[in-house]
Amino acid sequence: MKNNSIWKVIGASSLGTLIEWYDFYIFGSLATVLASQFFPKANPTAALLSTLATFAAGFIVRPFGALVFGRLGDMIGRKYTFLLTLIIMGGSTFAIGLIPSYDTIGFAAPVLVLVLRLLQGLALGGEYGGAATYVAEHAPHNKRGYFTSWIQTTATLGLFVSLGVILLTRHALDSDQTKSIAKFNDWGWRIPFLVSIVLVIVSIYIRLKMQESPLFEKLKSEGTTSVNPLKESFGHKSNLKMVLLALFGATMGQGVVWYTGQFYAQSFIENVCKVDFDQSRTILIWAIVFATPFFVVFGSWSDKVGRKWIMVAGMILAIATYRPLFGELLRISDPKQKIEIPDLKQIKSSRTAIKGSNDTLHTVTNQFFYDDGMIVSETTKDTVYAAAGKTTVSPDFKVSKKLGTGDYWKMVLIVFAMILYVTMVYGPIAAFLVELFPTKIRYTSMSLPYHIGNGVFGGLTPFIATLLTTIYTNDKLVGLQYPILVAAVCVVIGTLYINNRIDPDIEIKE
Amino acid sequence: MNQLKRFAGVLWLVLGPVAAYYLVQTAASEIAKKPNIDTKIQWGVFVVIFLPIALGMVIFGWYALQGEYDHLPERSEELID
Numbered sequence: 001m002k003n004n005s006i007w008k009v010i011g012a013s014s015l016g017t018l019i020e021w022y023d024f025y026i027f028g029s030l031a032t033v034l035a036s037q038f039f040p041k042a043n044p045t046a047a048l049l050s051t052l053a054t055f056a057a058g059f060i061v062r063p064f065g066a067l068v069f070g071r072l073g074d075m076i077g078r079k080y081t082f083l084l085t086l087i088i089m090g091g092s093t094f095a096i097g098l099i100p101s102y103d104t105i106g107f108a109a110p111v112l113v114l115v116l117r118l119l120q121g122l123a124l125g126g127e128y129g130g131a132a133t134y135v136a137e138h139a140p141h142n143k144r145g146y147f148t149s150w151i152q153t154t155a156t157l158g159l160f161v162s163l164g165v166i167l168l169t170r171h172a173l174d175s176d177q178t179k180s181i182a183k184f185n186d187w188g189w190r191i192p193f194l195v196s197i198v199l200v201i202v203s204i205y206i207r208l209k210m211q212e213s214p215l216f217e218k219l220k221s222e223g224t225t226s227v228n229p230l231k232e233s234f235g236h237k238s239n240l241k242m243v244l245l246a247l248f249g250a251t252m253g254q255g256v257v258w259y260t261g262q263f264y265a266q267s268f269i270e271n272v273c274k275v276d277f278d279q280s281r282t283i284l285i286w287a288i289v290f291a292t293p294f295f296v297v298f299g300s301w302s303d304k305v306g307r308k309w310i311m312v313a314g315m316i317l318a319i320a321t322y323r324p325l326f327g328e329l330l331r332i333s334d335p336k337q338k339i340e341i342p343d344l345k346q347i348k349s350s351r352t353a354i355k356g357s358n359d360t361l362h363t364v365t366n367q368f369f370y371d372d373g374m375i376v377s378e379t380t381k382d383t384v385y386a387a388a389g390k391t392t393v394s395p396d397f398k399v400s401k402k403l404g405t406g407d408y409w410k411m412v413l414i415v416f417a418m419i420l421y422v423t424m425v426y427g428p429i430a431a432f433l434v435e436l437f438p439t440k441i442r443y444t445s446m447s448l449p450y451h452i453g454n455g456v457f458g459g460l461t462p463f464i465a466t467l468l469t470t471i472y473t474n475d476k477l478v479g480l481q482y483p484i485l486v487a488a489v490c491v492v493i494g495t496l497y498i499n500n501r502i503d504p505d506i507e508i509k510e
Numbered sequence: 511m512n513q514l515k516r517f518a519g520v521l522w523l524v525l526g527p528v529a530a531y532y533l534v535q536t537a538a539s540e541i542a543k544k545p546n547i548d549t550k551i552q553w554g555v556f557v558v559i560f561l562p563i564a565l566g567m568v569i570f571g572w573y574a575l576q577g578e579y580d581h582l583p584e585r586s587e588e589l590i591d
Contacts, residue, residue: 059559241578244570247563248522456559463552493522493570496515497579 009138010150012210013131016086016203017151019196020127021158022165023093024120026192027057029162033189037101038110046102049110057121062455063448065125067230070444073130074229077220078137078443079212082130083204089123090200092116097193125455128155129447132430137213137439142303148430149299153292156422159262160288163281165192215439229444233437242436243449249498250432251453253315253490254425256483258454259461260322261418262288264479267462268326269411272469272476273333276400279408286412291419295427302428306500311432314424315487315494322480325414330476332407335368335376344369351384358386373404435501457486512580519574526568533560 027034031054039050065085073081096116102109131151139147173188174180180188212220219225226232234240262284270280302310331337346367351360362384368376382395403411429450437445465479472478537553573579 059555237573237578240569241573242583244566244573245579245582248567248570452563456563460556489525492518496518497574497582499582501582 006138006140006147009210010135010147012203012206013082013135014150014154015199016082016207017127017131018154018158018161019199019203020086020089020124021155022161022199023089023196024124025159025162026093026166026196027096027117027120029166030189030192033185034113036185037189038099038113040102043102045107046110049114053110053114053117057117059456059459061118061121062125062451062459065122066129066447066451067125067444068122069126070129070233070447071229073126073133073443074226074441077212077216078130078134079207079210081443082127082134083207085123085126085130086200086204086207088119089127090197090204092119092123093193094197094200097190097196125447125451128450129443133434133443133446134213136431136434137215143300144434145302145307145428145431146296146300148434149296149427151430152299152426153295155258155426156262156288156292156295156419160285160292162192163285165195167278167281167285219440224440226440229441233441233445233448239437239441239445243445245493245497246433246436246446247449247452249490249494250311250429251449252457253453253487253494254311254429255453255456255458256461256486256490257315257318257425258422259458260318260465260480260483261415261422264462264465264483265326265329265415265418267466268479269329269333269415273329274399274401275333275411276402279403283408283411283415287415287419290412290416291423294420294423298424298427299431302431307428307432307435308494308498308500310428311425312491312494314421315491317424318418318421319484319487319491321417322484323477325417326477326480328414329411332410333401333403335370335374335401338370338372338374341369341371354383360384360386370404372406374407375402376400377402512577515579516575516577519571519576522567522571522574524571526564526566526571529567530561530564533557533564 035050039046039053069081069085072084093116096113099105099109099112099116128151131154132148135151136144136148169188169191170184171177171180173183211217216225232239234243266280266284269275269283270277273280275283298310298314346365348363348365348367350363352363353360360383362382364380364382366378368378370376377400379398379400380395381397385391433446433450434442461483464482468479468481469476534557537557541549541553543549
């Protein structure tokens with residue numbers, strides 16, 4: 001294949017996959033705003049739909065999408081299948097941006113959001129395997145790791161773009177930042193969903209012009225495509241054992257390293273270290289910017305030294321350093337480690353009337369300043385009731401820390417290290433998965449272990465980690481036991497059973 | 511090395527049921543602690559999703575014990591039945 005053609009293939013595949021990840025992440029990133037618009041907590045049925053939207057899309061529908069679209073991709077072709085997933089994803093995302101709120105149309109709103117979120121999960125389950133397979137089947141044999149690593153950058157870049165678009169929109173709706181954030185929470189949140197359609201249309205146009213994968217075309221012309229990909233993938237021992245090996249020896253560990261480095265780290269910085277909303281996100285954005293090129297570095301390197309040891313090394317580094325790295329995040333954000341400047345301390349107090357009652361909201365903010373530039377804001381919100389004798393049982397209390405420049409960049413460096421592990425485990429994995437399975441059932445066979453590893457083992461990381469911290473309250477780092485344990489099992493299985501081959505011959509006789 | 515792969519198969523064979531037992535027990539205990547619909551759905555999803563994976567681990571262990579991973583395909587065409 002000519003050099004410019006392979007770059008067209010990579011460009012068309014990567015752009016579409018990046019948009020799909022973007023679409024999937026903006027829902028998660030805006031979960032709090034969406035909850036207030038569509039899933040009022042006071043209403044138990046709406047809250048139930050919210051829980052379903054969170055759990056079902058991530059854990060059930062993604063592997064199911066892998067089966068549905070994987071089967072389709074092995075029967076009718078890669079090109080039209082991952083075109084279809086893009087249309088479903090783009091259409092669902094755009095439609096979420098158009099749904100009137102719960103206050104306007106009642107229960108129809110959360111039901112519609114749930115259905116569209118399920119469609120998003122389904123589409124994502126079908127997209128990745130198609131894009132990775134499509135690029136790998138166009139790539140030169142000795143550069144499969146390098147070329148597929150471009151697809152591997154898209155998940156992280158999708159997260160990067162979603163965070164960037166949300167932060168930009170949140171601050172661009174009014175010159176007064178408080179008003180801008182209020183507008184964003186009211187209607188501005190729809191913008192990230194709506195702009196997606198433009199990107200999707202461009203990507204569909206580009207993908208329509210692409211040719212089918214040459215290897216799939218060959219099978220089709222010979223009449224040797226799979227009649228029943230699901231049965232051939234999971235009903236035959238020789239292939240099922242490779243699916244299980246891919247899951248337990250690679251994708252399971254890769255999933256937890258991916259989600260710990262990019263999601264749990266951000267959540268930990270915001271919710272445990274109490275670093276403010278914007279800083280906790282820009283720290284991740286910078287770390288992603290610096291680390292993303294390493295997907296290509298490790299993907300390319302895996303062509304020379306094999307996929308196995310790079311992935312295993314990434315997991316071992318994660319296992320060995322997660323606790324010290326997260327511990328350092330805690331230490332950096334701890335004001336007890338710093339010297340306060342008492343002269344700068346500020347106390348602000350305000351009272352605002354609560355609509356529809358005679359009660360008022362009393363807000364007190366104490367700001368503490370430290371020698372290294374850290375500012376800690378403690379805000380207490382207390383309802384002052386008009387009725388005599390009535391008091392708030394537990395006032396709302398929030399702490400938010402703004403880091404000084406030095407500490408901010410230290411945190412960027414720590415998150416960068418964690419994303420570097422992600423690039424080690426994730427950069428070579430598309431080529432690794434593609435090389436495990438024959439062409440005629442490749443799409444189905446590689447999609448399922450990928451989405452169980454990522455969607456289930458990885459996607460559960462924030463929930464299980466948080467759950468562990470509620471059970472063992474004395475150890476703020478106890479949540480890390482889950483990714484460490486899963487990655488450790490994966491390292492043992494991967495080291496023992498996976499061989500470090502670099503299959504030079506993807507073009508096989510079916 | 512092949513002997514080690516086979517012996518380790520026993521470990522994976524046992525790990526599946528142990529993980530499944532631990533999961534169901536934890537789910538039951540968490541639901542008992544907070545018997546609201548959110549908790550039931552969350553743990554219900556965990557159990558439904560992880561039980562087949564635990565079964566997969568048992569099959570993986572069984573294959574390892576049987577020596578299915580003694581020789582892994584060196585070329586893609588070896589993957590076909």
